Amino acid sequence: MxxxxxxxxxxxxxxxxxxxxxxxxxxxxxxxxxxxxxxxxxxxxxxxxxxxxxxxxxxxxxxxxxxxxxxxxxxxxxxxxxxxxxxxxxxxxxxxxxxxxxxxxxxxxxxxxxxxxxxxxxxxxxxxxxxxxxxxxxxxxxxxxxxxxxxxxxxxxxxxxxxxxxxxxxxxxxxxxxxxxxxxxxxxxxVPARIEGEWTFELSSGGKARRTRLALQQRFQFVSGTVELTGQGDVPVSYGRLRGEELRLMLPPGALDRGPVELVGRVTGDSLSGTVRRADREVAHWSARRRN
Ligand SMILES: C[S@@+](CC[C@H](N)C(=O)[O-])C[C@H]1O[C@@H](n2cnc3c(N)ncnc32)[C@H](O)[C@@H]1O
Incomplete structure (x- = not known):
């Protein structure tokens, strides 16, 4: 070298x-x-x-x-x-x-x-x-x-x-x-946004909103964590990446329905928001607020 x-x-x-x-x-x-x-x-x-x-x-x-x-x-x-x-x-x-x-x-x-x-x-x-x-x-x-x-x-x-x-x-x-x-x-x-911590996470689809807890860990642009799912407890996020303020997370089956879904969104200080996608189709919206 x-x-x-x-x-x-x-x-x-x-x-x-x-x-x-x-x-x-x-x-x-x-x-x-x-x-x-x-x-x-x-x-x-x-x-x-x-x-x-x-x-x-x-x-x-x-x-x-x-x-x-x-x-x-x-x-x-x-x-x-x-x-x-x-x-x-x-x-x-x-x-x-x-x-x-x-x-x-x-x-x-x-x-x-x-x-x-x-x-x-x-x-x-x-x-x-x-x-x-x-x-x-x-x-x-x-x-x-x-x-x-x-x-x-x-x-x-x-x-x-x-x-x-x-x-x-x-x-x-x-x-x-x-x-x-x-x-x-x-x-x-x-330079990645800082998103480590606990978030109140909301999924909205078909006029209904569901709230749960999202806990994120961060190592530079790599994100891991868990999402709390009804009847399953804390389930690991299967993929997470930051590119500046752009965030991609892959949620396990059960978060929206039976299949895994991808969250694509943006970090703005203590808020996250974006769309939920399956096979590149928008199927819902999501948002999150940092818990203190
Ligand atoms: C490898 S050269 C790179 C020069 C230029 N950036 C380029 O890529 O062509 C590193 C430069 O850093 C300067 N330098 C070294 N220590 C420094 C310091 N503590 N503060 C500011 N400049 C420093 C050196 O004088 C040198 O010009």
């Missing part, structure tokens, strides 16, 4: 800045080791990352560790997106901002000299990463807690361990600067 060399390098700081700035906060930033060395993503891989994330006009894209700015610049130029990159190396920040100005997109794309670990990225609809595996893992709790459900996260070459990607692709990368294999992996995750 191609790898970034895990060398620890100090981010260079212009001498003039060092001579004239002695504030503690600045000293802390400039002395920080690079958490990932600078290696640019080949342009073909940048293009695929942004295509997999379906970047479009109006999206807010944030690149953590933005290097020469190519991901953000491509997102703005080819997809009409806006956003910013953060980068610890001041020369790369300057180069990226100059390039954005030269291309006439500096009103939509900015590069900030900032530590990616202290960056507020909750506004992103798309988060892009080409960082080392441990850095991805260190960022993972913040990604899951702070990004809106449905936000697309794309990573070049490194995954998120047991948070399995929603999609992945291998891309030829003949001009790749690291590794023996001249190809790259791109991983895509859709």
């Amino acid at each position: 191609p790898t970034l060399e895990n060398k620890r390098v100090l981010a260079p700081v212009p001498l003039a800045v060092l001579l004239f700035c002695s504030c503690g906060a600045f000293a802390q930033v400039q002395e920080k080791e690079l958490d990932t060395p600078y290696v640019p993503t080949p342009q073909a891989v940048v293009d695929r990352m942004l295509d997999m994330a379906q970047v479009k006009a109006g999206d807010v894209v944030i690149d953590l560790g933005s290097g020469d700015g190519r991901i953000m610049i491509t997102a703005a130029q080819r997809h009409g997106a806006q956003g910013f990159g953060v980068e610890i190396d001041p020369r790369l920040v300057q180069r990226s901002n100059e390039e954005a100005r030269r291309l006439g997109i500096a009103d939509r794309v900015k590069f900030l000299r900032q530590d990616l670990f202290s960056t507020d990225f909750h506004e992103a609809n798309v988060l892009t990463l080409y960082l080392l595996p441990d850095v991805n893992i260190a960022l993972r709790p913040k990604i899951l807690a702070e990004l809106k459900p449905g936000t697309r996260v794309v990573s070049h070459d490194y995954d998120m361990r047991d948070w399995r990607p929603d999609a992945e692709q291998t891309i030829p990368a003949p001009d790749k600067k690291v590794g023996m294999r001249k190809e790259s992996m791109v991983y895509l995750w859709i």
Whole structure:
């Protein structure tokens, strides 16, 4: 597998800045080791990352560790997106901002000299990463807690361990600067809504509504749980998946009638709602409210 060399390098700081700035906060930033060395993503891989994330006009894209700015610049130029990159190396920040100005997109794309670990990225609809595996893992709790459900996260070459990607692709990368294999992996995750807990579940069909208890557990986008059925007690949900706020659950026979049914719906905070389907035909409606 191609790898970034895990060398620890100090981010260079212009001498003039060092001579004239002695504030503690600045000293802390400039002395920080690079958490990932600078290696640019080949342009073909940048293009695929942004295509997999379906970047479009109006999206807010944030690149953590933005290097020469190519991901953000491509997102703005080819997809009409806006956003910013953060980068610890001041020369790369300057180069990226100059390039954005030269291309006439500096009103939509900015590069900030900032530590990616202290960056507020909750506004992103798309988060892009080409960082080392441990850095991805260190960022993972913040990604899951702070990004809106449905936000697309794309990573070049490194995954998120047991948070399995929603999609992945291998891309030829003949001009790749690291590794023996001249190809790259791109991983895509859709930040899942949080639905773990107890719900009051209602099924409506033929003018009648039935209420029962739904208990859901969640491991990233994978959902399991039980539904309480008359005469059967708590019966396991046979399949559950989240894609952002879109939820699919397969309920066992007995929930509506004798066959299994699929629930397709949407999460809106403490409410769930959608349609009940059998063999792709809508047969009922369902909703649920979170119990406190
Ligand atoms: C592998 S490069 C990726 C560059 C760019 N995103 C791309 O894909 O072409 C990682 C970048 O992260 C920057 N970096 C490393 N540690 C950082 C930190 N703590 N905060 C911000 N940037 C950092 C490095 O200087 C480097 O430019």
